Amino acid sequence: MAKHLTLQEAVAELIHDGDTVAMEGFTHLIPYAAAHEIIRQRITDLTLVRMTPDVIYDQLIGAGLVRKLIFSWGGNPGVGSLHRFRDAVENGWPRPLELDEHSHAGMANRYVAGASRLPFAVLRGYRGSDLPRRTDTVSTVACPFTGEELAAVAALHPDVTVIHAQQADTKGNVQLWGLTGVQKEAVLAADRSLVTVEEIVDDLELRPGGVIIPTWVIDAVAVVPGGAHPSYAAGYSVRDNDFYRSWDSISRDREAFTAWLEENVLSGRAVSR
Amino acid sequence: MAKHLTLQEAVAELIHDGDTVAMEGFTHLIPYAAAHEIIRQRITDLTLVRMTPDVIYDQLIGAGLVRKLIFSWGGNPGVGSLHRFRDAVENGWPRPLELDEHSHAGMANRYVAGASRLPFAVLRGYRGSDLPRRTDTVSTVACPFTGEELAAVAALHPDVTVIHAQQADTKGNVQLWGLTGVQKEAVLAADRSLVTVEEIVDDLELRPGGVIIPTWVIDAVAVVPGGAHPSYAAGYSVRDNDFYRSWDSISRDREAFTAWLEENVLSGRAVSR
Amino acid sequence: MTDSVEFSRDELMEVNAARALAGARSCFVGIGLPSTAANLARATVNPELVLIYESGTIGSKPNRLPLSIGDGELAETADAVVSVPEVFNYWLQGGRIDVGFLGAAQVDRYANINTTVVDRGPGRSEARLPGAGGAPEIAANCGEVLMVLRHSTRNFVKKIDFVTTLGHGSGPGDRAELGLPGAGPVAVITDLGILRPDDSTAELFLTEVHPGVTVEQVRAATGWELKVADEVVTTEPPTSQELTALRALKAAGRSTAV
């Protein structure tokens, strides 16, 4: 059963130095507030997992907490590069960043295998691509019926998955709706899970397109209104596209980034618009 | 794009002698009316696919139209045996019935593989069971990362899948809700598909728990109010448990069955309550 | 607490099957007797028990006994309804379920189950049973397995004709060797008593009898030479609360086909 905790308590209890952490949300419902709490608690040597690392991981990488990144597309959507990610990969600043790089289809299936407690998943992918040369988590299997050779990807089993959702009920059952991405798979693939939510309601009323995650597969729920900002929570907020655009210049410069982090995250204040 | 046809036209156009036909619906939304139309049109030598053959396939088998059955549980739920199914398997009446027999998990994954255009699916299943001895559609694969041996099941690719749903819109987009079983997978795994619906609406309004199947992956939609009877359509009807109970005595006797079929299906009338 | 009320053998079986679910968090429920037991448990010893049905309902809270695994009541009262592939892959195979509750047509001394075919002897075709359904993977992947079925030499047989679903195979270590994640069958609850696997041999032996049942009766209803615990315990008779709840569930179930 999920415990209702503060964000600070939940992060301290569930996420530890050296953990493999997945923070999912495909543009929508990205758990920024939880990432900022990780930065404030200086939880480090993390292996981070995420299909689209996005600005959220640019911040964690720039803060020097990340040892390795498992991902499939690392850009600022619609804007350009992730400069902290590039600086870490290209120049090792503030520390070197090891990569395990996949395609989206591969990453999605790695989560599916994890949620299904299978050691691998099969897909028609990676053919002709150089990607398999740089990772040991892509291989091949032959179909025992047709002989066809297909790609195999290793299952993902994060120590902790963190997601943001619109609602939880008093028992800790969670509902998210709108683009629901790969969140259910990421939660079920993990050993532990934390869900930040916009609000607590007495009873969840199933919405069109709603995905319910029952309390008994969640470890902690923390109420963090606006916890997805600058991404959005359908029904609660809109995407702060201006922030994403402004991130390009904030993040391009090491000092500007450090100052931003100090002022907006480490000082404990919410992310400025 | 789905064509709006009468049930008679749709069955005649899409289903042919010798076809492999899946008619899905897990207790809920079973496409009985379409099965009765197949019986009236005497479409024969069919290979039928269905996780739970149920009374609907007992009727098709008893009518002598079925050559082979691919399935995982063949009973009258909550009541007992399927007597026409047993008579065909045990006594070859009215014709012998070849079986390809699986577990539910295996069948569900065979549909998933079909919908995903993969030749097989992997699962942690069938271990220690005698089932693989009687079928050539279960095998094993070794995980290329861990070496663990897992079950592999061959993909299902029906020629035609038939389902019943609550609603279609004028363009042929379909919505079903309540227990949605394996219907989406069954439609996407098939070469052709027919959806019978309770009603046509101007625009589909997404329901809680609603599954939308877009018109461009469906071949024909036919309006058949009550087309799932004696199963049910959530929001439109309740399960006719009395009919399921009465089927036990109707189907136990060859003559009683034949008389029932003549009176309730071949004469063109709706199934009596 | 016991009461001096009348009850049937079936009710003894159903009540004890429900009691076996005390303390479980989640149960994958087969239809028929297991569904009766699981719903009775929710009404008595385990109100928070999460019921998962293979039709895709998670957290069903039916107020009446469903006739089939896909009755509307199961979906309407569920916390979540998922697709059939999802319930098998993410929830069952995903290792999320504590207890799998199964019925059976034939069981052998190692709690292996046959629900496929019964040999009727030379010159006769096999008798056809419904088949596997979800059982092979329920028995493989749930934390542990409970079984409930009526006790007779037809059901409890020396050798099953077909292994649909593995219990303990041919003895201890078989499950581990096959890599089955769950512990397998831990109790077989019948209308006469309760059998459990021996820790060292995995063979089912009689540990409990129901009130009014003798060890000899159970032996006579078992198709192999049944081993018996040194001290066979007599199960507590159903309480009036248990019987009231059970009868209410059944009465509601019978009146639903409107």
Add this chain to the structure above:
Amino acid sequence: MTDSVEFSRDELMEVNAARALAGARSCFVGIGLPSTAANLARATVNPELVLIYESGTIGSKPNRLPLSIGDGELAETADAVVSVPEVFNYWLQGGRIDVGFLGAAQVDRYANINTTVVDRGPGRSEARLPGAGGAPEIAANCGEVLMVLRHSTRNFVKKIDFVTTLGHGSGPGDRAELGLPGAGPVAVITDLGILRPDDSTAELFLTEVHPGVTVEQVRAATGWELKVADEVVTTEPPTSQELTALRALKAAGRSTAV
């Protein structure tokens, strides 16, 4: 119908990219230029075009250009929203999509794509690009692939440093040998003109230039010795309807970050 209105090189690219979608039923849309083209196609040559985004939206009908692949507008206007695993497994890999529309950082003469790393020479680390995203499987599984990117020797290179996404490999037959279901890239639309693979060699050659562009300009902006069709056609200038629709989409997109 042509009109004497002013337009930019980018607009030529975007309008021609949209026209390439005439007749398609469904399109898997990458963000950026492909999304502009696909939404312009819906506003002009192909109002019924079904847009699929990798965020899980099927049949999105946005009224403004999304900045990211997961903008709320895409979900709110979709016929259906599915999970990310489902969109890749059932819809893309399932062979349901006619056209995949991709951008690229680097392209070679066989329309192979690099979006991963660029070699910056000895002693310098590789320059890091965003990575593969959905492209490898989009290019493999869609019926055919369209590409749209600006024309320069930085983008159109003799040899790409990393094959993120296979186009035509090293020539005809490579796709078939690898078992890739789709036909691969059929057109590369740039701000100068359109390249298409030669039927017999699979090498990209120049078939169209935009109004006001010379063949020499295209050759100069291409990092290999570009082959040119015997008769290079000049594309139709944008109509006022096309330009109006394009500019309206962009204006709406810019004003959404409220």
